[in-house]
Each structure stands twice: as C-alpha cells, then as structure tokens.
Amino acid sequence: MELSNLQHRLIERLRDGLPLGKHPYADIANDLGTTEGTVIETLEQLIAHKVxxxxxxxxxxxxxxxxxxxxCVFDIGDDAAPDIGKAMAALPYVTLCYRRERVAGVWxxxxxxxxxxRDRLTVRAQIRHLIARLELHDAPHKVLFSKQCFTQRAGKYGAPRASVSLPAPTETRAIPDEVREIS
Incomplete structure (x- = not known):
C-alpha cells in the first residue's frame, strides 16, 4: 500500500501519542487541516491494511x-520455539516476547x-513459574535484570524528523561481524 500525504502526516502526528483532551481525534484533525471523521476513517484504513x-x-x-x-533469554530448539514463544507470551506477567537468531559461538x-x-523477588518467582509451567528446566537460559532505564518510548517510524550525523568512531575493536549484525 502506498501511503497518501494525509496518511504520512497522520502517522507523523501520532508519533508522540494522542493529545490529552476530550476529543483527541478532533484535535489531530485541526492540526492536519481536516475533519475528525477523516482522521478516524484514515486510521481505520491504516489498520485494515496492517500499516x-x-x-x-x-x-x-x-x-x-x-x-x-x-x-529472560532462552536457548530453545528451533522447532519448539514458536509454540513455546506463544505460550510465554500468553502468561500474564510477560510483557514482551520475541524470537531472534542465535550468533554461533557468541550468543x-x-x-x-x-x-x-514490584521487586526482584516477585520477578524471580514469576521466572520460576514460567520455567515450571513451560517445562523449561533443562533449557539453557539467563536472567538479565535491568540496572538503569535510559529511555522507554514507542517506536518511531516514517520519515525522520531531523537527520542526525554521528561522529566517526575514534576507537576500533575486534567485534565479529555476526555481533554487529544483531546490534
């Protein structure tokens, strides 16, 4: 589906979420110079086309x-991973679940x-429950607790708001190509 100018502008406008107010779609429509009905209809089109x-x-x-x-990271057999992933995702305390490729010899x-x-004790109990419920006792795994949150936000898609130029690295390290690809 090729996006129209309005669809692009609507997606851009929604990057920071809906405006707080009684009529958020009307507020967006006002910003975009259209009607509330057009905004809602355009959103419905984007949803219908799975954009x-x-x-x-x-x-x-x-x-x-x-x-x-x-x-929590697990080494699950490739054939079993889709079903186990779906079962993990269905647990009420799992907030994100996805599969990635392994990196041989590295990860x-x-x-x-x-x-x-609420605390590490609770999270550890939930992990034990997950492992028992899904019978993952023998699956190699690691638990990586967060130490510090630097950001938490929705993904930003579409045309970038401003181009950012990153400086060239001043130090080179021997990092295998496979690791660079998963970064």
Whole structure:
C-alpha cells in the first residue's frame, strides 16, 4: 500500500501519542487541516491494511511501583520455539516476547521475554513459574535484570524528523561481524 500525504502526516502526528483532551481525534484533525471523521476513517484504513498493527499506550511501570524487570533469554530448539514463544507470551506477567537468531559461538539464545514486577523477588518467582509451567528446566537460559532505564518510548517510524550525523568512531575493536549484525 502506498501511503497518501494525509496518511504520512497522520502517522507523523501520532508519533508522540494522542493529545490529552476530550476529543483527541478532533484535535489531530485541526492540526492536519481536516475533519475528525477523516482522521478516524484514515486510521481505520491504516489498520485494515496492517500499516498500523495496534494502537496502545506506554505505561511508565516504575511510576506505578514496578521497580524490577528482567529480560529472560532462552536457548530453545528451533522447532519448539514458536509454540513455546506463544505460550510465554500468553502468561500474564510477560510483557514482551520475541524470537531472534542465535550468533554461533557468541550468543546461544533465541527466545526472549521481559517480565516486570514490584521487586526482584516477585520477578524471580514469576521466572520460576514460567520455567515450571513451560517445562523449561533443562533449557539453557539467563536472567538479565535491568540496572538503569535510559529511555522507554514507542517506536518511531516514517520519515525522520531531523537527520542526525554521528561522529566517526575514534576507537576500533575486534567485534565479529555476526555481533554487529544483531546490534
């Protein structure tokens, strides 16, 4: 689907979320010089064509008292990974779940899930439950607790707002090509 000018502008306008107010779609329409009905119809088209997969919000979990989170990484057989991934994603405490390629000799894990909790003890209990429920006792895995949050925001898609020029690296390191590809 090739996007129209209005569709591009609407996606750009939604990058920072819906405006807070009684009539957010009318506010967006006003910004774009169109009608509320046109904004809603355009969103419906984008959803129908799967340009927009879901519409949601980001909750700042730390502000709600969820102080601990961990990325759990597992080495799951390739044939079993899709079913185990779906089962993981269905657990109420798993907030993110996805599969990636392994990097031979560097990183053996291919299934990832994020778990948030009020404290590390709770998160560890949820991880034990996940492992028991999905019978992953023998699956190699690691639990990576977050130390510091630098950002938490939705993905930004479409035309960039401004071009950013990064400086050339001043130091070179021997990093295998496979690792560079997954960064």
């Amino acid at each position: 927009i997969n879901r519409f949601g919000m980001i909750i700042r979990h730390r502000a709600l008292g969820y102080q601990a989170n961990a990325m 053996p894990y291919n299934l990832y899930c994020m778990i948030h909790g």
